[in-house]
Each structure stands twice: as C-alpha cells, then as structure tokens.
Amino acid sequence: MKRVANRRYTKTPLPNSVPVSGADGLLADSFITGGSGSSGYSIPVMASNHNPNDSTTYYIGGNPAAPSTTAALHRIYFGHNTGRITLANVYTQAVTTAGSNEAWSAYIRVNNTTDYLIATLSLSTAERLFFNDALNISLVYGDYFQIKLVTPAWAINPAGVGYGGYVFVEGAG
Amino acid sequence: MKRVANRRHTTTAKANSIPVTLADGTLDTSFFGATGTLGYSLNVTSLTTSPLDSETRYLGSLPRVPSTTAALDKVYIPSDGTIEIAQIFCSCSGASTNEAWSFYVRLNDTTDYLIATVSNASQDKVFTNLAMALDVVAGDYFQIKHVTPAWVTNPGGVAISGHVYITETS
Numbered sequence: 032m033k034r035v036a037n038r039r040y041t042k043t044p045l046p047n048s049v050p051v052s053g054a055d056g057l058l059a060d061s062f063i064t065g066g067s068g069s070s071g072y073s074i075p076v077m078a079s080n081h082n083p084n085d086s087t088t089y090y091i092g093g094n095p096a097a098p099s100t101t102a103a104l105h106r107i108y109f110g111h112n113t114g115r116i117t118l119a120n121v122y123t124q125a126v127t128t129a130g131s132n133e134a135w136s137a138y139i140r141v142n143n144t145t146d147y148l149i150a151t152l153s154l155s156t157a158e159r160l161f162f163n164d165a166l167n168i169s170l171v172y173g174d175y176f177q178i179k180l181v182t183p184a185w186a187i188n189p190a191g192v193g194y195g196g197y198v199f200v201e202g203a204g
Numbered sequence: 205m206k207r208v209a210n211r212r213h214t215t216t217a218k219a220n221s222i223p224v225t226l227a228d229g230t231l232d233t234s235f236f237g238a239t240g241t242l243g244y245s246l247n248v249t250s251l252t253t254s255p256l257d258s259e260t261r262y263l264g265s266l267p268r269v270p271s272t273t274a275a276l277d278k279v280y281i282p283s284d285g286t287i288e289i290a291q292i293f294c295s296c297s298g299a300s301t302n303e304a305w306s307f308y309v310r311l312n313d314t315t316d317y318l319i320a321t322v323s324n325a326s327q328d329k330v331f332t333n334l335a336m337a338l339d340v341v342a343g344d345y346f347q348i349k350h351v352t353p354a355w356v357t358n359p360g361g362v363a364i365s366g367h368v369y370i371t372e373t374s
Contacts (some may be wrong), residue, residue, distance in 0.1 A: 056258065057320060070246070072244050073244050073246055073247070075249070077267045078267070079251070079267045095249065095267030103249065122264075122266070122278060122279070122280060124266065124278070126276065137225070158278070160280060162282075164282060193266040193277070195249075195264055195267070195277065197246060197265070199244065204253040
C-alpha cells in the first residue's frame with residue numbers, strides 16, 4: 032500500500048492532478064481516514080482444515096492452525112491507537128463433505144469479551160462466505176480480536192473445512 | 205470501505221500531516237486509484253509443499269497445500285476496483301534448477317493474468333507485477349495459479365505467500 036508519508040514529489044503535475052491541500056501545503060485531513068495516511072487496510076484471518084463438530088464454538092485468528100475450541104488462543108492484536116473494523120469476509124471451503132444446511136454463525140470477538148455477528152448462513156454448499164460490510168467495531172491500541180464460529184447440530188457435518196479471509200480496518204490513526 | 209473522493213474536507217490538517225503537494229498545490233494522482241482512492245491489499249498463502257513437474261496448482265487465502273483443482277480456495281473481492289499489483293514470494297528450503305516457473309492471477313476461474321515468469325536457481329523466488337491493471341467488481345474472486353516447469357532438480361519445501369494490491373473505484 033502506498034503511504035502518503037513515504038512518497039517523494041519530484042514529478043511535474045499530471046493532467047489529472049487535483050488540488051488537495053490547504054493554504055499550508057499540507058494534505059487535507061479529509062483525504063485520509065487516519066494518521067497513517069491510508070484509507071484502510073485488511074488483516075488476514077485463516078485456519079487450516081478441520082472437521083467441525085456439532086454445537087461447538089471454535090476460534091480462529093491469523094495463525095495457519097486448525098480452529099481451536101479454546102478462546103483467546105489465536106489472537107490478532109490491533110496495532111494503531113484507534114480504528115474501526117468495517118468489513119469482515121470469512122470464506123470457508125469444505126473439501127471432503129459440504130454438510131447440511133443448519134444455521135452456522137460467525138462473529139468477530141473482541142478482547143475475548145464481546146461478539147459482533149458477521150453472518151449466519153444456512154447453506155449446504157461446500158463454500159460458505161460469511162460477509163458483512165456494515166460493521167462498525169471500534170478498536171484501540173492493545174485490543175485484540177478473533178473470529179468465533181458457532182456450529183449447529185448438523186444432520187450431515189461438513190468435513191475438510193478450511194478458512195481464509197480478512198477484516199478491513201478504517202480510520203486507523 | 206469509504207472512498208477518499210467522497211470525503212468532506214471539514215477538518216484542519218493534523219499535527220502529523222506532511223507536505224505532499226507539488227508547487228502548484230496539486231497532488232500526483234498516481235498516489236491513488238483511478239477515482240482518487242488509496243488501495244488495500246489482500247493476502248494469499250499456502251502451506252509448504254514440494255511441487256511436481258509440469259503441473260498447475262491454485263492457492264488462495266486458506267492455509268492449505270496448493271490444489272490441483274481450480275476454484276477451491278477463493279479470495280472474494282469486496283468492492284469494485286483494480287488489481288494494480290501482485291506480489292508472490294516462494295521460499296524454498298531446497299533450491300531448484302532454473303527452469304521457467306510462472307504465476308498468474310486467475311479471475312473467476314476463467315481468465316489468467318500473468319504475474320511473472322521467473323527462471324532462477326535461487327531458494328528465494330519473487331514474482332512481482334506492478335502493472336496488472338486488472339479491473340474487478342464486488343463479488344469477483346481470484347486465485348493464484350502457478351504452472352511448474354519440468355525441473356531438472358525440483359525445489360523442496362516451498363512455502364508461498366504474497367498479496368494483491370487493489371485500488372477501489374466505487
């Protein structure tokens with residue numbers, strides 16, 4: 032990601048250049064959402080294959096490990112002073128058995144305390160995409176989060192389920 | 205995600221703002237995407253594998269060994285934009301010979317876009333393309349596809365990771 036702070040300005044203006052600064056020559060604060068000079072960034076989440084059990088709560092984070100039933104194990108720490116998670120995209124893919132269509136929920140769990148629902152899916156497809164672009168979860172430095180998954184009592188359990196995805200953070204400053 | 209271009213200019217410059225403008229008060233728009241947005245990256249990864257000769261494999265954001273089956277490990281794109289950059293790093297515990305190895309961005313399991321072809325005998329192989337210019341829309345998905353050569357000596361213990369960089373257009 033190109034950061035404002037790292038670029039040098041030696042070129043002549045392009046035809047489509049736009050005025051962005053105030054009288055002080057500084058980049059208008061409104062062009063960025065945080066002090067990092069970025070409009071946002073994604074943080075990957077993942078977990079390796081497992082066979083989820085019925086009515087069980089699992090947690091994943093940024094480690095390439097199987098989901099754990101132990102909370103606060105795979106943490107992702109927030110590295111800015113402030114910011115907001117605005118979007119989550121958790122993709123699951125079952126390579127062995129797709130599973131039946133009972134309701135399966137995914138959450139963002141902050142500081143092992145508070146859950147924010149990403150989505151509940153009732154699908155019998157091998158692929159399931161837990162997606163929510165209307166999140167507004169404030170974070171401060173030192174907070175951490177995990178992805179929490181609550182499985183149903185499946186008639187047919189999915190098997191060989193892997194996880195990959197990301198959350199999107201805005202307003203990091 | 206919010207577009208930079210849609211933001212209102214109601215605040216004063218922050219104390220940690222930096223001078224970014226040209227002498228005439230304009231900004232080089234190469235900073236941003238086509239509509240004046242900063243971008244973001246989406247990561248890809250895989251578990252360690254020992255690739256075979258002359259095969260095609262696919263990986264996405266799931267920590268799995270790359271699959272010979274397409275469209276398994278997808279990375280979904282959340283908003284309209286342009287894939288500007290793709291960067292893949294292969295770390296090989298055992299170096300290979302220098303036959304040509306190619307990596308692609310495969311969009312919607314339909315079309316391949318070459319990232320790079322690398323022919324070296326190093327343990328580290330970097331596949332980078334800074335000019336992908338690949339338009340995408342919300343709901344598209346991609347994978348990283350790679351096509352191995354017929355190596356004289358195959359690499360061993362290959363871990364693959366990387367990212368694509370996307371600027372938003374809506």
